[in-house]
Amino acid sequence: MTTSEKPINQHIGRKISRIRELRCIKQEDLATQLGVSQKTVSRMEQSEVIEDELLENVAKILGVTTDAIKNFTEEAVVNYFNSFYDSSVNHGTFGNYYHCTFNPLDKLIEVIEKNEKLYERLLASEKEKIELLKDKK
Template sequence: MSTLTKPNHIGRKISRIRELRDMKQEALAQALGISQQTISSIENSETIEEERLIEVAKALGVTVEAIKNFSEELAINYFNTFNESDNNFNHYNTCTFNPLDKLMEAVEENKKLYERLLKAEQDKNEYLEKLLQVK
């Protein structure tokens, strides 16, 4: 096994990011207005022109720096943090009250407001009737 570091193979990085974005070569080619074969040759290239890299990054929805600095280890670690913190998300999303109790409280409050409104209307009608009788 060699101890040499892997070269910075931009094409492989583009390929992996494309795969992680669940995008086919054809879709990326269409977004760039080029052929699928050109995408294949880009992904097999160790280097790429800066202008083309900018276009590819835009089509993939990432920055040029994200492509240049991409590594499998970082991607795996990034996605693993979601699994590790699942318990924290569940902790923050648990209710400290019964939602049905809150709903019933709102229903009761609405009922009281409706009864008050109805009483106010009845009082207004009685007042108007008294005014009509006086005239």
């Protein structure tokens, strides 16, 4: 009697779910790109096995290969991030999402200045209203 044992941790749906989360893609977005409902994506992520054609489509949307999904492990992700010597350097696919092309402090100062101008206009408008009310008396 021969038994076919499944390799450990071959739940493809969970792997897709985890990769999707790491790529910051919502179920709704994946569903839209696949042309299915969010509920269908949820069921797919609960499935242990997924047909090859669907897996290829999901892999394209997630920006990975089907082999990457099949061989995905949390340990590999941890090792990937722990292998960085300097986390400020742009490394690979994940780093591209966090590359800042502006100085955040400049943007903050810009917003504060806009807020001050808006406050000054509001104050001037209120002063005008007060003057108009005084003139009517």
